[in-house]
Amino acid sequence: MIEHPVKVARVGEIAPGKGVAVPPEVSGHPTPIALFHTEDGFRAVDDTCTHLGASLAKGGAVGGEVACWLHNGKFCLDTGEATLYPARASLTTFPVEVRGDEVWLLPTTGD
Numbered sequence: 109m110i111e112h113p114v115k116v117a118r119v120g121e122i123a124p125g126k127g128v129a130v131p132p133e134v135s136g137h138p139t140p141i142a143l144f145h146t147e148d149g150f151r152a153v154d155d156t157c158t159h160l161g162a163s164l165a166k167g168g169a170v171g172g173e174v175a176c177w178l179h180n181g182k183f184c185l186d187t188g189e190a191t192l193y194p195a196r197a198s199l200t201t202f203p204v205e206v207r208g209d210e211v212w213l214l215p216t217t218g219d
Contacts, residue, residue: 129165151185
């Protein structure tokens, strides 16, 4: 659970279509979070692929989805839903807000 807003990046630090891993010591969440710069802004999901545990931040974000670099399983960045096998289980999504040129993760109610 994220208990308070946390600045995690500047807008220009993440190229469109790319992602970064936000470590627990930055976010306050117990596991890493993947933050992506999409065509529609920024999205955040669990950084761990539900297939074999690869970091999703290493994959690319296209058309509102992230593809895992290891086996190309895909997830919707808005809902966390697994959209292409071998991804099966959904991801947790996290609220994101852009404040000026800063990207913030917002508090969550529970995980």
